Amino acid sequence: MAIAKGWELVVGLEVHCELATKTKIFCSCPNQFGDEPNTNICPVCLGLPGSLPVLNYMAVELAMRVGQALNCRVEPSIFHRKNYFYPDMPKDYQVSQNDLPINIDGFLDLPDGFRVGIERAHLEEDTGKTQHMGTSGRIHGADYSLVDYNRAGVPLLEIVTRPDIRTAEQAKAYVAELRSILVATGGSDGKMEEGSMRVDANVSVRKSVDDPYGTRCEIKNLNSLRSLVRAIEYEANRQVDMLTNGERIVQETRHWNEEDGRTSSMRSKEEAMDYRYFPEPDLVPIAPSSEWVTAVRESLGLMPADRRARLSEATGGNLGTGSDTIVAIVEQGLDEYVLAAVAGGGDARRAINRVANEIVTPEVAAKIDVAMFAKLLVLEGDAKLTATQAKQVLAEMIEQGGGDPETIVVTRGFEAMDSGVVETIVDALISAHPAEFERLKGGDAKVTGFFVGAAMKASGGKADGKLVTSLLRSRAGLASER
Ligand code: ADP
Ligand code: ZN
Numbered sequence: 015m016a017i018a019k020g021w022e023l024v025v026g027l028e029v030h031c032e033l034a035t036k037t038k039i040f041c042s043c044p045n046q047f048g049d050e051p052n053t054n055i056c057p058v059c060l061g062l063p064g065s066l067p068v069l070n071y072m073a074v075e076l077a078m079r080v081g082q083a084l085n086c087r088v089e090p091s092i093f094h095r096k097n098y099f100y101p102d103m104p105k106d107y108q109v110s111q112n113d114l115p116i117n118i119d120g121f122l123d124l125p126d127g128f129r130v131g132i133e134r135a136h137l138e139e140d141t142g143k144t145q146h147m148g149t150s151g152r153i154h155g156a157d158y159s160l161v162d163y164n165r166a167g168v169p170l171l172e173i174v175t176r177p178d179i180r181t182a183e184q185a186k187a188y189v190a191e192l193r194s195i196l197v198a199t200g201g202s203d204g205k206m207e208e209g210s211m212r213v214d215a216n217v218s219v220r221k222s223v224d225d226p227y228g229t230r231c232e233i234k235n236l237n238s239l240r241s242l243v244r245a246i247e248y249e250a251n252r253q254v255d256m257l258t259n260g261e262r263i264v265q266e267t268r269h270w271n272e273e274d275g276r277t278s279s280m281r282s283k284e285e286a287m288d289y290r291y292f293p294e295p296d297l298v299p300i301a302p303s304s305e306w307v308t309a310v311r312e313s314l315g316l317m318p319a320d321r322r323a324r325l326s327e328a329t330g331g332n333l334g335t336g337s338d339t340i341v342a343i344v345e346q347g348l349d350e351y352v353l354a355a356v357a358g359g360g361d362a363r364r365a366i367n368r369v370a371n372e373i374v375t376p377e378v379a380a381k382i383d384v385a386m387f388a389k390l391l392v393l394e395g396d397a398k399l400t401a402t403q404a405k406q407v408l409a410e411m412i413e414q415g416g417g418d419p420e421t422i423v424v425t426r427g428f429e430a431m432d433s434g435v436v437e438t439i440v441d442a443l444i445s446a447h448p449a450e451f452e453r454l455k456g457g458d459a460k461v462t463g464f465f466v467g468a469a470m471k472a473s474g475g476k477a478d479g480k481l482v483t484s485l486l487r488s489r490a491g492l493a494s495e496r
C-alpha cells in the first residue's frame with residue numbers, strides 16, 4: 015500500500031532511546047531489562063519525599079556521544095519537571111529537558127544520501143511500566159493493572175527530527191540508520207523488541223510540495239520497523255480520505271493497533287495536558303566543558319556511513335555506499351568480517367555478496383572462521399571451484415558450523431574439472447552438434463546456453479561455466495566476452 019495519488023506525505027519522528035548506562039539517571043539502581051518486577055528500585059526513583067536526585071555522569075556522556083554522532087551542537091542545558099499523573103510514574107512528574115536541551119541542530123544522512131534534519135536530542139527519565147490484565151491488553155476493559163517501577167528513572171535520549179521525511183520507506187531507513195548509530199556509539203543497544211528504542215511518528219498530508227504543511231497526527235506504539243511503515247501508510251490514507259470527503263483533520267495523538275492494522279484516537283490537542291513545566295530545583299544546570307565535549311567527539315569510532323564507504327572502497331567503488339548488500343552488512347555489523355576475508359585474499363565483491371546473501375547474520379559468521387571463508391573465496395577466485403560449487407561448500411560449512419573448505423571439496427569430489435578435460439568435452443560437443451555450432455559462429459547467443467548446459471551435464475556440474483563459454487567463443491572465432 016502506498017499513499018494515494020495526488021497527495022504528498024510529511025513525516026517527523028520522535029525516537030526515545032534508553033541509554034546503555036549501568037545505573038539509572040538519578041540514582042544507583044541497576045538499569046537492566048527483564049529483571050523481576052520492582053527489584054531495581056529505591057526512594058529516589060520511587061520519588062519518595064525527602065529523596066534527592068544525583069545526575070549520572072555517564073548518561074550525560076552517552077547523550078553527548080549520540081548527539082555528536084548525529085552532528086548536533088552540545089549546548090548548556092537544564093532539566094524541567096513535566097507534571098502529570100499516571101500510575102507508572104511514581105513522582106507525578108517526569109524530569110525532562112524542555113526548552114534548553116543538551117543537543118540541538120544536527121542531521122542524519124540516509125545510506126542513499128537523503129538528509130534528515132535533527133531538531134534536538136534531549137535527556138529525560140523513563141517511566142515505569144503498567145500491564146493491563148484482561149483480553150484487550152489496554153486499560154479500557156482491563157480487569158486490573160500491574161505496575162513495575164524497574165524502568166522508572168532509566169535514562170532516555172529523545173531524538174526529534176524536523177518534518178523532513180517524505181515516504182514511509184525513508185522513515186524506516188531513518189530508524190534503521192539511527193539504530194546502527196546508537197549501537198556504534200555505545201549509546202544504546204537499540205533493541206526495539208525490548209523497548210530500548212521507541213518510535214512515535216508525526217504524519218500529515220498535503221496536495222503539493224509547495225503547500226504549507228497540513229495538520230499532523232502523532233502515532234504512538236510503533237515498536238517495529240514493519241509497524242512503522244504500515245502505520246504511516248494507513249494514517250496518511252486515512253487523512254487523504256477525510257480531506258477528500260471535505261472533512262477537517264484534528265491534531266491528535268493516535269494509537270497504532272498492530273492486529274487491526276489501524277490507528278485510533280487517544281486524545282485530541284484540546285484535551286492535551288498542561289504540564290506546568292518548571293525548572294527542576296534539585297538539579298544543577300549541565301554545562302560540559304569544551305574539553306569534555308571535544309574529547310567525546312574525538313573518541314567516536316567509525317560511524318555506519320564511514321563503514322559503508324570503507325566497504326565500497328574495498329570493491330574499488332564497484333559497489334556504491336548505498337547498495338543493498340553493503341547497507342545490510344554494516345547494519346548486521348559484519349563489515350569487519352568481510353574486510354578480514356579480503357585481507358585473507360578474497361575478492362571484495364564476492365565476499366560482500368556471499369556474506370550478504372549466504373552468511374547474513376553475525377550468529378552464522380561466528381561459526382565460520384574468517385580464514386576458512388577467505389580460503390573458499392580464493393579457491394573460487396582461482397577457478398578451482400565454480401560459483402555453484404563454492405556456494406554448496408559454503409552451505410555445508412554453515413550447516414556443520416565451520417570446517418575447512420579444502421576438506422569439503424575433496425570429500426564431496428568437488429574440484430573444478432581440469433581445463434584439459436573441459437576442452438575435450440567442449441570439442442566433443444562441437445563435433446556432435448555441427449548445426450548448432452554453425453549458428454554459434456553466426457553470433458546466435460542462445461546456442462551458447464545450449465552448449466554450456468550440455469557441458470555441465472557431461473561434466474556432472476564440475477566444469478567452470480566461464481571456461482566453457484570462452485572455449486566455445488574461441489573455437490567459433492568470436493572475440494572473447496568481457
Ligand atoms: P510539539 O511541540 O507539539 O511536540 P514539535 O514542533 O516539537 O511539536 O514537533 C514534534 C514532531 O512533529 C517533530 O518530529 C516534527 O518534525 C514533527 N512535525 C511538526 N509538524 C509536522 C507536520 N505538519 N507534519 C508532520 N510532522 C510534523
Ligand atoms: Zn533508584
Ligand code: MG
Nearest residue numbers: 028133134174
Ligand atoms: Mg516537541
